[in-house]
Amino acid sequence: MATADTFEVVAPGPLTSVQDRGRFGYGRYGVAPSGALDSFSFRVANLLVGNSENEACLEITLSGLRLKALTEVAIAVTGADLQAHSNDKPLDMWTSHILERGNILSFRGVKSGCRSYLAIGGGISLPKVMGSKSTNLSSKFGGLDGRPLQKGDILSSTSPHLHLNTERKSFPQAWIPPHAKERHLRVILGPQDDQFTEKGKKTFLGSPYQVSPDSDRTGVRLTGTMIERRPEVSESIISEGVISGTIQVPGDGQPIIILVETVTGGYRKIATVITADLPLLGQVKPGDTVTFKQVSLDDAYEALREMEGRIKGFKEGISTLP
Amino acid sequence: MFYQKLLYRTMGDRSVIVELGNQISPEINRRVRQFAIALMEDPTEGLVEIIPTYRSLLIIYDPLKISVATLQHRVEDLHRKIEGIQIPEPKTVEIPVVYGGEYGPDLEWVARYHKTSSEQVIQLHAGTTYQVYMIGFTPGHPYIAELPKALITPRRETPRTNVPRGSVAIAMNQTVIYPVESPGGLHILGRTPLKLFNPIQSPPTLLEMGDRVRFFPIKEGEFKQWPRQIPLK
Numbered sequence: 292m293a294t295a296d297t298f299e300v301v302a303p304g305p306l307t308s309v310q311d312r313g314r315f316g317y318g319r320y321g322v323a324p325s326g327a328l329d330s331f332s333f334r335v336a337n338l339l340v341g342n343s344e345n346e347a348c349l350e351i352t353l354s355g356l357r358l359k360a361l362t363e364v365a366i367a368v369t370g371a372d373l374q375a376h377s378n379d380k381p382l383d384m385w386t387s388h389i390l391e392r393g394n395i396l397s398f399r400g401v402k403s404g405c406r407s408y409l410a411i412g413g414g415i416s417l418p419k420v421m422g423s424k425s426t427n428l429s430s431k432f433g434g435l436d437g438r439p440l441q442k443g444d445i446l447s448s449t450s451p452h453l454h455l456n457t458e459r460k461s462f463p464q465a466w467i468p469p470h471a472k473e474r475h476l477r478v479i480l481g482p483q484d485d486q487f488t489e490k491g492k493k494t495f496l497g498s499p500y501q502v503s504p505d506s507d508r509t510g511v512r513l514t515g516t517m518i519e520r521r522p523e524v525s526e527s528i529i530s531e532g533v534i535s536g537t538i539q540v541p542g543d544g545q546p547i548i549i550l551v552e553t554v555t556g557g558y559r560k561i562a563t564v565i566t567a568d569l570p571l572l573g574q575v576k577p578g579d580t581v582t583f584k585q586v587s588l589d590d591a592y593e594a595l596r597e598m599e600g601r602i603k604g605f606k607e608g609i610s611t612l613p
Numbered sequence: 614m615f616y617q618k619l620l621y622r623t624m625g626d627r628s629v630i631v632e633l634g635n636q637i638s639p640e641i642n643r644r645v646r647q648f649a650i651a652l653m654e655d656p657t658e659g660l661v662e663i664i665p666t667y668r669s670l671l672i673i674y675d676p677l678k679i680s681v682a683t684l685q686h687r688v689e690d691l692h693r694k695i696e697g698i699q700i701p702e703p704k705t706v707e708i709p710v711v712y713g714g715e716y717g718p719d720l721e722w723v724a725r726y727h728k729t730s731s732e733q734v735i736q737l738h739a740g741t742t743y744q745v746y747m748i749g750f751t752p753g754h755p756y757i758a759e760l761p762k763a764l765i766t767p768r769r770e771t772p773r774t775n776v777p778r779g780s781v782a783i784a785m786n787q788t789v790i791y792p793v794e795s796p797g798g799l800h801i802l803g804r805t806p807l808k809l810f811n812p813i814q815s816p817p818t819l820l821e822m823g824d825r826v827r828f829f830p831i832k833e834g835e836f837k838q839w840p841r842q843i844p845l846k
Contacts, residue, residue: 315661315662317752317817318662318663318671318673319649319663319664319665319748320748320753320810320818320821321749321750321754321810321818322752322817323752420812420813421812421817427812429793429795430752430793430810430812431793432812433812478625479625480623481622481624481625482622482623482624482629482630483622529635529637529667529668530666530667530747530749530750531630531666531667531669532628532664532670532671533624534624534627534628534671534673536625537624553750554664554749554750555666555747555749555750560624563623563625563626564625565625566626566627588623588626588681591625591626591676592626592676592677595626595677596677599677
């Protein structure tokens with residue numbers, strides 16, 4: 292299989308990194324999963340250009356990325372609306388396009404959401420580290436030498452010409468999750484909800500929380516009404532494993548939603564965002580408002596099956612909701 | 614020490630924490646390791662990942678492949694057979710440390726706190742064989758216990774935002790080594806030149822849960838020349 296250079300990075304924007312589905316099976320070595328935060332948009336982007344749904348994409352945060360196409364190449368942009376343009380023409384999202392050699396693909400700034408996904412027909416040719424091409428930014432490995440994209444980087448792909456027949460393939464409009472400024476995240480209580488007061492749990496489920504500016508891929512820090520824990524329990528617990536979506540409450544009572552760059556923690560966790568809402572969580576940005584709604588495990592599984600149904604339906608060429 | 618029955622704590626719709634007890638003890642930690650081996654070798658479909666820690670295991674599963682009820686049955690079955698699980702013989706890893714000075718900025722404070730000398734703190738810290746209870750926080754970051762009683766120290770009141778890579782630190786009854794520069798609230802006694810994490814090696818970490826650890830002092834001048842990898846025997 293021939294590898295060809297597909298893009299040159301003209302400007303990287305504040306944070307653009309290579310991410311795939313993530314790195315699994317190494318948690319016991321302290322290695323976090325990393326991976327695309329909005330996995331739904333990420334998977335659809337790949338399918339639109341004829342890649343396997345786990346192929347590495349670029350995760351583009353908020354704005355600023357400019358790429359120059361080095362060959363004719365199929366692409367698709369999903370996730371947050373960062374006003375993608377090809378040369379000076381706005382680019383339809385959730386649709387595959389063919390760029391010609393020399394075209395400039397730019398992301399001019401966020402209209403909604405936080406992270407866009409760019410899939411390239413033929414993927415991004417990079418070695419896998421511990422089974423994944425995802426960039427672990429804090430420990431500096433995976434992706435492009437463990438760092439965000441820089442000006443001058445060259446991306447290459449496997450046989451990009453084989454993907455040119457995907458042009459104008461698009462994902463059904465009705466299946467695209469909306470990106471509101473106020474986000475309702477569904478949660479399952481636990482693992483330590485028993486260690487908060489009834490009042491604390493009511494506060495958590497009944498108050499809006501603001502997303503703080505020091506949020507990143509490790510966690511979404513929230514500010515709002517303090518969540519009260521039971522007076523007899525200490526601030527921390529014996530360190531244990533954590534998973535993305537779990538909501539820890541440190542001593543100051545301000546919740547932090549864990550994302551994908553950490554594997555253990557020593558704070559109590561009041562609730563955990565359901566898997567079907569993790570893609571929405573990956574699109575919150577500083578200044579947004581978040582509220583939580585308690586659901587049952589059965590509700591969570593129904594929502595997950597519905598989401599997987601959209602991906603499956605698209606793969607099988609169905610265009611109405613499953 | 615052990616709970617009468619396993620305690621299940623639901624963490625969302627795709628993971629559960631199974632707690633065996635509520636303290637840091639070698640007996641509980643040993644059983645966590647046995648349990649982790651049993652679960653990792655179990656071929657049940659839908660088990661995605663096991664993350665063993667001090668006294669609990671995080672089990673991540675695929676809810677589209679296995680139901681919570683089936684998972685719990687399987688966990689109970691394996692738990693009944695746990696006594697028969699053989700744990701591989703732990704390796705002993707000797708860790709060189711430059712104590713004090715710019716490498717160990719809290720050594721003197723810790724000595725004063727315990728009304729003793731820096732030399733005595735070094736002797737106590739390096740004179741003990743420890744156990745790795747878990748790896749977590751960052752890749753290859755070991756949680757090592759138990760410190761001799763005379764070294765038990767509360768955490769720093771103000772955590773540092775940047776603890777240099779290789780720092781060897783203590784707090785409560787534990788000692789840790791920071792594999793990458795990171796924030797940290799423990800007292801830094803020294804620094805090791807060894808590399809604790811290498812993503813292209815298998816396993817990727819110098820230390821694994823269950824290993825034994827001993828520290829030994831080296832001179833400041835030896836730090837830069839010391840081989841970063843431990844040669845394979």
